[in-house]
Structures are given as structure tokens and as C-alpha cells.
Amino acid sequence: MTTAKTINLTLKVWRQKGPKDKGKFETYQAKAIPTDMSFLEMLDVVNEQLTLEGKEPIAFDHDCREGICGMCGTVVNGRAHGPEKGTTLCQLHMRRFSDGDTIAIEPWRAMAFKVVKDLVVDRSAFDKLIQAGGYVSVNAGGAQDANSLPISQEFAEKSMDAAACIGCGACVASCPNASAMLFVGAKVSQLALLPQGRPEAAQRALSMVRKMDELGFGNCTNERECEAECPKEISISNIARLNREFLKAGLFSSVK
Amino acid sequence: MNWFVNTLGTSIGKKLMMAFTGLCFCGFLVVHLAGNLTLYGGKDFFNGYVAHLHSYGPLINVAELILLTLAIIHVLTGTFLFFGNLSARPKRYAVNKSAGGRTIGSATMPYTGFLMLIFIIFHLFNFHFADHATQTVFDIVSNAFAAGGYVTIYIISMVIVAIHVSHGFWSAFQTLGANHPKYMPLIQGLGTAFSLIVGIGFGFIPIYVFTA
Numbered sequence: 001m002t003t004a005k006t007i008n009l010t011l012k013v014w015r016q017k018g019p020k021d022k023g024k025f026e027t028y029q030a031k032a033i034p035t036d037m038s039f040l041e042m043l044d045v046v047n048e049q050l051t052l053e054g055k056e057p058i059a060f061d062h063d064c065r066e067g068i069c070g071m072c073g074t075v076v077n078g079r080a081h082g083p084e085k086g087t088t089l090c091q092l093h094m095r096r097f098s099d100g101d102t103i104a105i106e107p108w109r110a111m112a113f114k115v116v117k118d119l120v121v122d123r124s125a126f127d128k129l130i131q132a133g134g135y136v137s138v139n140a141g142g143a144q145d146a147n148s149l150p151i152s153q154e155f156a157e158k159s160m161d162a163a164a165c166i167g168c169g170a171c172v173a174s175c176p177n178a179s180a181m182l183f184v185g186a187k188v189s190q191l192a193l194l195p196q197g198r199p200e201a202a203q204r205a206l207s208m209v210r211k212m213d214e215l216g217f218g219n220c221t222n223e224r225e226c227e228a229e230c231p232k233e234i235s236i237s238n239i240a241r242l243n244r245e246f247l248k249a250g251l252f253s254s255v256k
Numbered sequence: 257m258n259w260f261v262n263t264l265g266t267s268i269g270k271k272l273m274m275a276f277t278g279l280c281f282c283g284f285l286v287v288h289l290a291g292n293l294t295l296y297g298g299k300d301f302f303n304g305y306v307a308h309l310h311s312y313g314p315l316i317n318v319a320e321l322i323l324l325t326l327a328i329i330h331v332l333t334g335t336f337l338f339f340g341n342l343s344a345r346p347k348r349y350a351v352n353k354s355a356g357g358r359t360i361g362s363a364t365m366p367y368t369g370f371l372m373l374i375f376i377i378f379h380l381f382n383f384h385f386a387d388h389a390t391q392t393v394f395d396i397v398s399n400a401f402a403a404g405g406y407v408t409i410y411i412i413s414m415v416i417v418a419i420h421v422s423h424g425f426w427s428a429f430q431t432l433g434a435n436h437p438k439y440m441p442l443i444q445g446l447g448t449a450f451s452l453i454v455g456i457g458f459g460f461i462p463i464y465v466f467t468a
Contacts, residue, residue: 111345
């Protein structure tokens with residue numbers, strides 16, 4: 001923490017022209033950065049400077065910049081979304097850094113997330129996981145009467161906590177094994193906890209886990225790094241629920 | 257049975273096998289430690305326990321076969337998972353920093369596991385495949401632990417076992433889906449206590465024999 005209004009930083013940024021390029025770290029100086037800026041605004045400033053110098057600006061993913069869309073995210077000094085707990089990169093502010101700091105900025109690294117350019121990674125593997133079963137396919141029909149389907153507060157809350165997942169991929173990025181179990185656990189849980197999700201629960205658990213393996217994600221070894229880095233602080237109890245749902249579906253349901 | 261192989265062949269399936277076999281080994285450690293503690297009762301008490309154990313005859317051989325099968329499953333599955341996890345991140349990070357999730361146990365599981373495998377092979381040749389015709393098990397134990405080198409190897413090995421168990425115990429429950437807000441703190445506490453009991457319980461025996 002610093003009380004100075006502006007800070008000077010040395011950035012070591014991963015630059016990679018395209019998926020096939022080998023890529024390397026480039027060093028940039030970020031001068032007179034106001035500490036009230038967000039991390040992405042700091043990158044904007046650096047990019048303006050690079051553009052003025054006639055260089056290629058750093059490509060990075062971003063959209064809402066309000067911490068809810070799940071688009072942004074890089075690994076900052078070895079931490080997904082940077083050092084602030086329960087925060088996306090866009091909501092990380094430069095007051096978290098000190099004057100003279102060196103910051104290493106890398107893309108999410110995983111077999112299933114290929115680097116598109118610089119810090120931008122292809123997270124369509126998450127879309128494929130959702131397509132494998134992260135939905136409810138029954139027709140909802142017209143709006144039902146309120147309370148026609150009683151759901152306890154406890155289950156509603158747990159389902160909502162799981163549904164807070166914004167699909168940013170920080171769980172995969174921070175997992176020492178590049179496993180997608182927290183993401184799949186959250187998606188399976190959010191539906192398995194509600195009556196609308198139960199009819200397809202077994203098929204969903206089997207299909208999503210098979211797809212997860214097929215996409216080249218790693219295996220969960222309960223390191224808990226995902227839970228610690230998740231900007232929405234999604235609990236690994238969702239991974240345990242996925243394990244239960246998978247075990248039930250694989251060994252005790254008639255679904256193959 | 258295709259569905260069975262398909263289920264166990266997935267990443268979660270492999271983890272379930274690790275959890276199940278791992279918990280079986282925790283049970284084995286309890287029995288093994290309980291038996292070893294008879295050493296504190298002296299030579300006759302210990303040899304009496306050994307004779308009692310061997311009186312089960314073929315049942316012991318069956319138990320040994322089951323343990324060997326569990327060990328093969330645990331080691332092979334663990335190896336598959338380890339290399340699978342390496343290939344899931346072909347390009348590593350330049351800077352690695354924990355967010356506070358990992359523990360010494362969780363971060364070293366494959367390595368402590370591998371060291372334990374080497375230790376178990378060493379231990380079996382040391383005691384199990386030793387000459388049982390001309391000496392009692394008590395003689396084998398007291399001869400082995402008369403050497404300071406053996407005592408050191410065994411103490412280091414027991415620290416490694418304790419580190420492995422400190423993560424393995426609660427992790428097995430999590431993998432089996434047994435994560436409950438009421439019971440999980442208890443399971444984690446039990447895991448820590450169990451790893452300490454295993455480390456201290458087994459680790460003090462070589463020291464006791466060495467100093468006796």
C-alpha cells in the first residue's frame with residue numbers, strides 16, 4: 001500500500017503474436033500511474049503510450065469492467081486476477097501496488113485454453129462444457145403461480161452461490177493441475193440443487209465430466225487454489241457435490 | 257460392465273479409486289501401528305503378538321494380496337493422474353504464487369507418494385523378506401534399529417508419510433463427496449491428528465529401540 005498519488009511500475013508482459021508464435025516477455029515502464037486507476041486502466045495507459053510509439057498495443061480481454069461479465073483476467077505476479085481476494089482484474093486497483101514494483105503479467109495457462117494473442121486466451125472450452133449439459137432442456141411453459149414449487153431458502157441460496165460463477169477461468173488458471181472442476185462443480189450444482197435441474201442431473205454430471213476430460217483439463221487434487229482465487233469465492237463444496245452427482249450417476253443411475 | 261470401466265476411467269473415477277485405496281491404507285496404518293506399539297511391552301509381548309498374527313495363516317496371505325492389489329491401483333492411478341496433470345499445463349507460469357489454498361501436503365502429494373513407494377520396498381526387504389528362520393521378528397527389529405543410519409531413514413520416512421496423510425485423509429472424503437458444513441471441520445481436524453499420530457507413533461519406535 002502506498003499513500004503516493006501516482007506510482008511508477010516496471011511491467012513484464014507476455015507478448016505473443018498469435019497461437020503459433022512462441023511468445024516472450026517484454027518489459028515496459030508504466031510511469032505516473034494514479035493509484036485510483038484500475039489495473040485495466042493502467043494497461044490502457046501503457047497501450048496508448050505503445051500506440052504513440054508506433055508499437056503493437058498489448059491485447060487483453062475485457063468487457064464490463066464491473067466485475068460481473070467474466071471476460072477479463074490475467075495472471076499477475078503468479079496470482080489469477082492479481083493479489084486482491086474475491087476480485088476480478090478490472091476491479092483490482094493500483095493502490096494495491098507500491099511505487100517501483102515490478103509486475104509480471106501472463107495469460108491463463110492451460111492445455112484447454114490456447115493463447116490467441118498476448119494475454120487473450122480462447123476459453124471456448126467452457127462453452128463446450130456448457131453445451132455438454134450445463135442447461136435445463138424442458139420447456140418452461142407459462143409463468144407458474146408463486147410458491148407452486150416450494151424450494152427451501154437453504155437450497156435456493158446454495159444454488160445462487162454456485163450460479164455466481166462468471167466463467168472467467170481463474171479456477172483453471174490458478175489450479176496447479178489446470179483442472180476445471182470448480183467451474184463444472186458450480187454449473188452442475190446450480191442446477192442439481194433446484195427441482196427443475198433434477199430430471200437431467202445424472203446425464204448432466206456424466207456428460208460434463210466426460211467432456212471436461214476430453215478437452216484436456218487436469219485432474220482435481222483438492223489443492224483449494226481455485227476456491228482461494230475465484231473472484232466470486234465459489235466454494236469447493238460444489239466440487240464435492242459434483243463428485244457425489246457423478247458417483248450417483250455413474251454407479252447407481254440407469255444413465256450410461 | 258462397460259459402464260463401470262467408463263465411470264472409473266474418468267478423472268473423477270480415477271480420483272475415487274485414489275480416495276478409496278488411500279482410505280484403506282489409513283485403516284491399514286491404524287492396525288499396523290497398533291501392532292507395533294506392542295514393542296513397548298518388551299521382547300516376549302511383541303513376539304507373542306507376532307505369533308498370534310501368524311496364527312491366522314492363510315488369512316494373512318489374503319490380506320497381503322489385498323494390500324498389494326490396493327497398492328498397485330493407488331500407485332498406477334496416481335502416476336496416470338500425475339502425468340495427466342503435467343500435460344494439462346504444457347506451458348508453465350514464469351511466476352508461481354499460492355493464493356493460500358495449498359498446503360505442504362497437497363503440493364507434494366506425488367513426490368511424497370513416490371518416496372513412500374521406495375520406502376515401502378526398502379521396508380519390506382528389511383523386515384518382511386528378512387531371514388525369519390534363525391531370528392525372531394523382535395531380533396530383526398532390534399538389529400535393524402541398532403544402526404543410526406536405519407533409524408534416520410525410518411524417521412525421515414515417517415515424516416514423509418505424515419505429510420502425505422495430512423492431505424490425503426480429508427482429500428479422500430472430499431473426493432468421495434463427503435463435504436458437509438457440520439462434518440468437514442471435524443474430518444480435517446481428524447486428518448491432522450491422524451497424520452501426527454502416524455508420524456509420532458511410528459517415528460518414535462526406531463528411537464525407542466535404538467536407545468533401549
